[in-house]
Amino acid sequence: MMMLLLVVFVLAMFLGSEIITKVPPTLHTPLMSGSNAISGITVVGALVAAGAGNQWFATTLGFLAVMFAMINVVGGYLVTHRMLGMFRKKD
16 A cells, blocks of 8 residues: 555656646746645645644644645745736836
């Protein structure tokens, strides 16, 4: 089972890198907004994992997942805001 999960993970990495390199620059802002929404879902899942309270190790991993997902969300919104600022008209 672990080998199957590893194969799926490696294939997902290759597929993701191929898809990302083919995205034209004009679509980066909408793509970033979509990835922020996915990261928001990740935060909810991480909160559930952290709050399950089964074992200290699971709670620690859940807490780390919340921290990393929030860094991803905040960074994504900052990048999106900066990119949208590039398209604003200057008076």
